[in-house]
Amino acid sequence: MGGPLLLVRALLFIPDRVAGMVGNIITALVQIWSNRVRSLLTVLGIIIAVTSIITVVSLVEGFGNYVTNFLRGLGTNMMVVYPQVVRGPRGEYLRRAEMTIEDIQTVDTHADAISRTSPVIFTGASVEYGRRRIDRVDIRCTNESFLRIRNFEVDAGRFFAPVDIENGAALCVLGREVLRKLECDESVIGDFVHVDGQRFQVIGLLKAKGSFMGDNQDEIVVIPWTTGLKLYPHHRKYMAFYVEARAEPEIPEAEGQLVRILRQRHGIKSGEMNDFGIFKQDEVLKNFRQVRVIATSVLAGIVSISLLVGGIGIMNVMLVSVTERTREIGLRKSVGARRRDILAQFLTEAVVLSTVGGAIGIAFGYGIVYMASMHPNMVEVDVPLWSVALALGFSAGVGIFFGIIPAFKAAIIHPIDALRHE
Amino acid sequence: MVIDATSQATSAPETAQPVIELIDLHKIYRVGTELVHALRGTSLRIHENEYVAIMGPSGSGKSTMMNIIGCLDVATRGSYLLRGRDVSTLSQSKLARIRGREIGFVFQSFELLGRTTALKNVQLPLSYSRTRHRRQRAIDALERVNLLDRAHHRPNQLSGGQKQRVAIARALAQQPTIILADEPTGNLDSGTGEEIMTIFDGLHEEGQTIIIVTHEDHVAARCWRTIKLRDGQIVSDQKSGRGISDADDAGPNRPVTVGTPSDRPEQAAT
Ligand SMILES: Nc1ncnc2c1ncn2[C@@H]1O[C@H](COP(=O)(O)OP(=O)(O)OP(=O)(O)O)[C@@H](O)[C@H]1O
Ligand SMILES: [Mg+2]
Numbered sequence: 001m002g003g004p005l006l007l008v009r010a011l012l013f014i015p016d017r018v019a020g021m022v023g024n025i026i027t028a029l030v031q032i033w034s035n036r037v038r039s040l041l042t043v044l045g046i047i048i049a050v051t052s053i054i055t056v057v058s059l060v061e062g063f064g065n066y067v068t069n070f071l072r073g074l075g076t077n078m079m080v081v082y083p084q085v086v087r088g089p090r091g092e093y094l095r096r097a098e099m100t101i102e103d104i105q106t107v108d109t110h111a112d113a114i115s116r117t118s119p120v121i122f123t124g125a126s127v128e129y130g131r132r133r134i135d136r137v138d139i140r141c142t143n144e145s146f147l148r149i150r151n152f153e154v155d156a157g158r159f160f161a162p163v164d165i166e167n168g169a170a171l172c173v174l175g176r177e178v179l180r181k182l183e184c185d186e187s188v189i190g191d192f193v194h195v196d197g198q199r200f201q202v203i204g205l206l207k208a209k210g211s212f213m214g215d216n217q218d219e220i221v222v223i224p225w226t227t228g229l230k231l232y233p234h235h236r237k238y239m240a241f242y243v244e245a246r247a248e249p250e251i252p253e254a255e256g257q258l259v260r261i262l263r264q265r266h267g268i269k270s271g272e273m274n275d276f277g278i279f280k281q282d283e284v285l286k287n288f289r290q291v292r293v294i295a296t297s298v299l300a301g302i303v304s305i306s307l308l309v310g311g312i313g314i315m316n317v318m319l320v321s322v323t324e325r326t327r328e329i330g331l332r333k334s335v336g337a338r339r340r341d342i343l344a345q346f347l348t349e350a351v352v353l354s355t356v357g358g359a360i361g362i363a364f365g366y367g368i369v370y371m372a373s374m375h376p377n378m379v380e381v382d383v384p385l386w387s388v389a390l391a392l393g394f395s396a397g398v399g400i401f402f403g404i405i406p407a408f409k410a411a412i413i414h415p416i417d418a419l420r421h422e
Numbered sequence: 423m424v425i426d427a428t429s430q431a432t433s434a435p436e437t438a439q440p441v442i443e444l445i446d447l448h449k450i451y452r453v454g455t456e457l458v459h460a461l462r463g464t465s466l467r468i469h470e471n472e473y474v475a476i477m478g479p480s481g482s483g484k485s486t487m488m489n490i491i492g493c494l495d496v497a498t499r500g501s502y503l504l505r506g507r508d509v510s511t512l513s514q515s516k517l518a519r520i521r522g523r524e525i526g527f528v529f530q531s532f533e534l535l536g537r538t539t540a541l542k543n544v545q546l547p548l549s550y551s552r553t554r555h556r557r558q559r560a561i562d563a564l565e566r567v568n569l570l571d572r573a574h575h576r577p578n579q580l581s582g583g584q585k586q587r588v589a590i591a592r593a594l595a596q597q598p599t600i601i602l603a604d605e606p607t608g609n610l611d612s613g614t615g616e617e618i619m620t621i622f623d624g625l626h627e628e629g630q631t632i633i634i635v636t637h638e639d640h641v642a643a644r645c646w647r648t649i650k651l652r653d654g655q656i657v658s659d660q661k662s663g664r665g666i667s668d669a670d671d672a673g674p675n676r677p678v679t680v681g682t683p684s685d686r687p688e689q690a691a692t
Binding site: 016019020023030034327328330331332333334335336337338339340341387414415416419 | 475489494495515517518519521523527537544547549550551592
């Protein structure tokens with residue numbers, strides 16, 4: 001019986017509650033506006049805190065997405081195995097290191113957690129087409145598995161066939177950025193370019209991937225590794241290879257297998273160091289996570305100090321405000337304001353003040369992020385909505401936390417004392 | 423038997439209980455280690471639609487008494503019945519509710535909120551009591567004090583008399599049981615004071631119960647009953663002014679006598 005009745009009464013009261021709150025907010029805004037300079041100085045700490053939250057979170061998030069995307073683009077199951085000279089304690093060469101094509105083939109056939117391998121020589125060269133010439137283009141000397149392992153696609157023409165590799169044919173596949181810099185279009189397919197003065201026929205074009213940290217992944221020329229060895233015989237000792245594990249969870253197993261095979265083939269005794277290194281994505285991720293942790297702790301430091309400063313500022317200014325407006329409090333009480341009405345009024349004022357600071361900080365944050373995103377080499381950054389929510393939450397929380405004492409002080413003032421206040 | 427005496431003397435309905443009844447009220451302020459005895463056993467009854475002036479030298483306890491009647495303060499000892507209900511036992515929020523709904527306070531220094539318009543000032547008590555149709559009621563109240571044309575002016579754009587009229591409208595807005603005015607003309611010149619008093623006269627005619635603290639005889643002269651205080655005690659209580667001239671002698675007996683009629687002359691002598 002009483003339940004529905006209570007509900008109805010509660011519902012009837014809601015508009016009043018809302019009206020009361022809106023009234024308090026308007027009063028607070030009027031109060032803040034009439035003391036603009038003081039209010040602005042007060043919320044400086046909050047502004048700094050919120051600006052840092054928005055900026056740092058957005059940048060870290062932006063780089064994070066970028067790195068994740070980049071790694072996905074590399075191929076999530078990929079590792080690179082490269083020769084690594086073994087040095088003694090005094091830095092002296094102990095053994096020279098080299099990866100042979102037999103090593104690679106053995107790994108390919110005997111490691112069952114590895115789905116494919118692809119030899120690769122990383123080098124740079126000048127590329128000429130007609131009168132155009134670009135220097136220091138990334139050259140990848142590899143085989144037909146390269147596409148699958150590195151998640152590249154050929155969207156015009158074709159890629160090498162195994163027979164091209166066997167023959168050491170002078171064929172090349174160009175990245176889009178090379179195409180752009182050579183100022184030509186897809187009609188270049190079938191035509192010839194010069195790589196370090198050597199004539200290569202263009203047989204296909206790679207689909208664009210974008211740049212990473214200002215490093216354009218599409219400024220690349222891919223040639224058969226056999227051809228590459230003919231062109232750069234002394235690069236044989238730099239030959240590395242890509243490994244693709246069958247699946248992401250099998251990466252550790254694949255690594256174990258290839259380490260075993262290579263150590264055996266290279267005659268490394270137990271206790272001796274590997275003469276090769278392995279590059280895995282999780283290392284990139286690990287590094288990035290470290291950066292993230294550092295950024296987050298620096299952020300937390302800045303934010304907590306400036307929130308504290310901002311909070312104390314708010315408490316101070318609210319205490320001043322309560323004293324200044326003692327007569328007003330007395331008057332309000334004399335016309336029927338209860339303690340909780342006064343408490344709500346001053347608490348609202350503190351929260352509105354800190355939230356206004358938060359809003360200004362959010363605006364600054366957006367501004368900084370926008371300016372950062374104008375830089376040509378900048379990764380794509382966006383202000384995540386949750387960081388805005390977090391910032392607003394923090395600033396409102398500071399308002400409540402540091403506003404409660406002044407508000408309480410206002411609420412318990414005796415009406416007569418308040419009205420007698422000079 | 424006290425009630426019998428009252429019923430013969432007053433024009434109010436015999437059975438009606440007083441709106442305000444103070445019984446042996448004491449108020450003691452503590453200043454450091456010193457005690458200030460602001461009210462010493464004050465007893466008083468005020469009925470519906472009375473128009474009372476409270477006079478007395480400075481420091482005699484007039485404001486103290488008004489504040490207690492207005493539920494802004496509580497007595498140290500004794501009881502205060504508002505419409506028969508003992509106020510001294512009520513909680514803070516109940517007192518606030520009474521201040522908001524039953525009492526309209528008018529202050530010497532107006533006490534308007536400076537940053538808002540006259541209309542918003544008048545609406546203030548209504549917003550605390552969550553009354554409906556606040557704006558309309560505030561407009562009605564402003565109209566009653568003839569200040570509707572200044573509804574959207576701020577206090578600093580109003581003259582002293584106008585400010586006090588806004589304050590009266592604010593006191594009226596809630597349609598209170600009693601209007602309490604502590605030296606409402608104290609900050610005004612005599613002409614403006616007269617205007618304010620004319621408003622109070624009108625309100626009284628409409629049936630409002632009004633209590634005014636004043637130092638000015640011509641203000642007191644417009645009221646129908648004058649209570650004089652000295653050193654926290656009532657020293658005289660008379661029907662006066664244009665009111666019931668024939669009640670002049672019955673007056674003092676009626677309101678003051680509760681409990682301790684014999685004490686009075688003695689106290690007055692001290
Ligand atoms: N808050 C207080 N603390 C201490 N003493 C007080 C306080 N309020 C009033 N008093 C004392 O109580 C006595 C009565 O004060 P009250 O304000 O009631 O006088 P009043 O009759 O209104 O005087 P006036 O005509 O000057 O307004 C005075 O002696 C005053 O000093
Ligand atoms: Mg006084």
